[in-house]
Amino acid sequence: MKKGNVIVGQSGGPTSVINSSLAGVFKAAKDGGVDKIYGMRNGIQGLLENKYVDLKEYLKDGLDIELLKRTPSSYLGSCRFKLPEISENEQMFKDIFAILEKLEVKYFFYIGGNDSMDTTKKLSEYAKAINSDIRFMGVPKTIDNDLAVTDHTPGYGSAAKYIGSSIKEIIRDGLVYNYPSITVVEIMGRNAGWLTAAAAIAKGDDCEGVDMICLPEVDFDIDKFLAKVEENKTRSQVIAVSEGIKTKEGKYVCEMSRGDVGTDSFGHKALSGTSQYLCQLIGEKTGCKTRSVEFSTLQRCASHMASRTDVEEAFIAGSKAVEAAFDGETGKVVIFERISTAPYQMITHVADVDKIANVEKKVPMEWITSDGMNVNDKITEYIRPLIQGEMTQIMVNGLPKHIVLK
Amino acid sequence: MKKGNVIVGQSGGPTSVINSSLAGVFKAAKDGGVDKIYGMRNGIQGLLENKYVDLKEYLKDGLDIELLKRTPSSYLGSCRFKLPEISENEQMFKDIFAILEKLEVKYFFYIGGNDSMDTTKKLSEYAKAINSDIRFMGVPKTIDNDLAVTDHTPGYGSAAKYIGSSIKEIIRDGLVYNYPSITVVEIMGRNAGWLTAAAAIAKGDDCEGVDMICLPEVDFDIDKFLAKVEENKTRSQVIAVSEGIKTKEGKYVCEMSRGDVGTDSFGHKALSGTSQYLCQLIGEKTGCKTRSVEFSTLQRCASHMASRTDVEEAFIAGSKAVEAAFDGETGKVVIFERISTAPYQMITHVADVDKIANVEKKVPMEWITSDGMNVNDKITEYIRPLIQGEMTQIMVNGLPKHIVLK
Structure with missing residues (x-):
């Protein structure tokens, strides 16, 4: 029996494979002989309210693990909660550590994106400050693929596969009539265009x-955009735009139609409506029939189209975090290094979590065409291995089966 | 060698399985020894412009047929074109028949919905009037499931399966945070709520x-709707609404936000924006975070989530139309009769096309709850067999492979 218990939490926006990382943490901890494997309900915020479960009571056998790998969103629930600086509210850190001590937790795993890595960083720093031997490890997750240092992030491959498949279907649908119609598809990505760029893999x-x-990496020039649409207006077009595209004055395109937009607890603006606004402009300019499609939450929760590569890598990230923590690491995050693209070979390392927290990785400008209105083969070569393979769904009564924490 | 050639066209909005019906027509005609099997490009409208292909040149082997069954949208292209009354423009009928005579066509198949059945009806009536022996058969298709006489329509089962799966995923995603969020999902269906009702199958x-x-079958009462949302505002909610919901004054909800909406060539209003408008009202009323999701074209082209039952039935509908035409039928459409639901048994018949053209079948009021804000088990029992089974996708380089007519 391993000395000390494990606790694991999920934070930030859901993905199709965040539960596979949870499965990876759980399996590795269990195989490592850990007595109690706790799951925080709704991340660190739930933990502060003493909300947690004993995962061994819920994940009983191999089938449960397989279902967990196929269930979208965060099995444990999530939160959008930014830990304060230690100096601002040390009491909150004391409270968290008191709960961890009570539960005899020695290993803490937090699966999430930028903001979650910030949480992991602060907790590991506080542990150091108070000489606690609790180890804190981050497991990367985000469909946005905007984490620094790592080659890519679990969650991205599945979202890219869903986007590629759906764009292919939308293109077939959009070209069906004998008159031009223009479809604008809005894809997630606030500051980084990784997801929108995945539209490129549809081509073949x-x-x-x-x-x-x-992409948001390039200043959006409405006149140039409309001129290009106009140029091809005798045929049907499908256009992919990021929700986060901005003019060179720094104004989000979606703000141009809606005026002021709300912000969330991290101060992020709520973006939506870009494709609709562009469709309106295109309709006025060209007189063509337009259609706006927003993938919305579908792109982050469509586990029925998950990439097996992504699911397996998410699982590996979870288990490697456990392995590293057992080896004494803390304040670290599991990252991926691509050894080669063809054939695809990937290995993991651990990196200091502060190298990854609060840093955004964008699409390199060399992967974007010089006119700023498309991407080149470099990015499709990069994406292609990440979308390979499918997860055979466990179908019950015609629909994919999920596992749900009640 | 069968005397006389075959021509087949696809019309109206695309579905995930309209190509499976095309495959069924093609296979049965080929197996029946037909020399030339023509495909109209963009339906009757393309035919009028002498646009057609010799399908045997494109569908070479069994793999092509399998790919066709897995390719969404209309392989041959589609049109939205309403034939005039014969008395209004007899010349157009003369033109069509001249082309058919030139191609030595004896069997004409038109795969489509209400409007396409109207085309089939008029052509068969004209054939009768001029003593032509060309036979005209309809093959039903519509995701809307609103065709009369038939138990259900090919295309519906796959759309329902996609809706059920995606709603399950959206519900998982929507319940992830520890604060209430309200998601309104907008689903297609102008006057009939079959597709929106399919949201009910997610529950389990x-x-x-x-x-x-x-559903559009029930007058939409905004106050009652908002009161019900308000009642449950302490927890997250996911709500499915049809794009076609109207107030008792007959005003589309989507018109309430946008004012006047455009119409298509059939005089149908362009509906969209219902969920967005309701989200806005809900946000104002409850102060909750809201999210609007529109399945948009995805629900009719997501062949990656097609129902195998639906694909196979669409294929059967195509081949049965050919069989009936060979047997001397004309002015008929293939319909489905459900012998039993559990176990599911279905047989086909042919019915007079004028029984199906221009008639809309709605969700029976007995299948809607008495408060008009949900459906009961009757409809899930009805839908369940139609979503059973999956089509193994033919994946190439991580994405489903399609077959495309160039």
């Missing part, structure tokens, strides 16, 4: 591909 | 199900 010998890809 | 022992289902 059985698909015309999208006509334009507009 | 692994899914909380949706909180409300609002």
Whole structure:
């Protein structure tokens, strides 16, 4: 029996594979002989309210693990909660550590994105400050793929696969009539265009591909955009735009239609409506029929189209975090290094969590075409291995089966 | 060698399985020894412009047929074109028949919905009037499931399966935070709520199900709707609404936000924005975070989530139309009769096309709860067999492979 218990939490926006990382943590901890494996309900925020479960009571056998790998969103629930600086509210840190001590937790795992890595960083720093031997490890997760240091992030491959498949289907649908129609698909990505760029993988010998890809990395020029649409207005077009595209004055395109937009607890603006606004402009300019499609939450929860590579890598990230913590690491995060693209070979390391927290990785400008309105083969080569393979769904009565914590 | 050639066209909005019906027509005609099997490009409208292909040149082997069954949208292209009354423009009928005579066509198949059945009806009536022996058969298709006489329509089962799966995923995603959020999902269906009702199948022992289902069959009462949302505002909710919901004054909800909406060539209003408008009202009323999701074209083209039952039935509908035409039928459409639900047994018949053209079948009021804000088990029992089974996708390089007519 391993000395000390494990606690694991999930934080930030859900993905199709965040539960696979949870499965990876659970399996590795259990195989490592850990007595209690606790799951925080709703991340660190729930933990502060003493909300946690004993995961061994819920994940009983191999089938439960397989279902967990196929269930989208965060099995344990999530939160959007930013830990204060230690100096601002030391009491909160004391409270968290008191709960961890009570539960005899020695290993703490937090699965999430930028903001969650910030949480992991602060907790490990506080542990150091108070000479606690509790180890804190981050497990990366985000469909946005915007974490620094790591080659890519679990969650991205599945979202990219869903986007690629759906764009292919939308292109088939959009080209069906004998008159031009223009479809603008809005894809998530506040500051980084990784997800929107995944629209490029639709193109192939059985698909015309999208006509334009507009990323937040490039200042969005409405006149240039409309001119390009106008140029091809005799045929149907499908255009992929990021929700986060901004003009060179720094104004979000979605703000141009809606005026002021709300912000969340991290101060992030609520973005939505970009494609709709552009469709309106295109309709006025060209007189063509337009259609706006927003993938919305579908792109982050469509586990029925998950990439097996992504699911397996998410699982590996979870288990490698446990392995590293057992080896004495703390304040670290599991990262991926790509050894080669063809054939695809990937290995994991651990890196200091402060190298990854609060840093955003964007699409390199060399992967964007010089006119700023598409991407080149570099990015499709990068994405392609990440979308390989499918998870055979466990279908019950015609629908994919999930596992739910009640 | 069968005397006389075959021509087949696809019309109206695309579905995930309209190509499976095309495959069924093609296979049965080929097996029946037909020399030339023509495909109209963009339906009757393309035919009028002499646009057609010799399908044997494109569908070479069994793999092509399998790919066709897995390719969404209309392989041959589609049109939205309403044939005039014969008395209004007889010349157009003369033109069509001249082309058919030139191609030595004896069997004409038209795969489509209400409007396409109207086309089939008029052409068969004209054939009768001029003593032509060309036979005209309809093959039903519509995700809307609103065709009369038939138990259900090919295309519906796959759309329902996609809706059920995606709603399950959205519910998992929507319940992830520890504060209430309200998601309104907008689903297609102008006058009939079959598709929106399919949201009900998400509910099960692994899914909380949706909180409300609002169909166009019931007058939409905004105050009652908001009161019900308010009642449960301490928890997260997912609500499914049809794009076609109207107030008792007959005003589309989507018109309330946007004012006047455009119409298509059939005089149908362009509906969209219902969920967005309701989210705005809900936000104002409850102060909760809201999210609007529109399945948009995804629900009719997501062949990656097609129901195998639906794909196979669509194929059967195509081949049965050919069989009936060979047997001398004309002015008919293939319909489905459900012999039993459990176990599911279905047989086909042919019915007069004028029984199905221009008639809309709605969700029976007995299948809607008495408060008008949900559906009961009758409809889930009805839908369940139609979503059974999956089509193994033919994956190439991480994405489903399609077959495309170039």
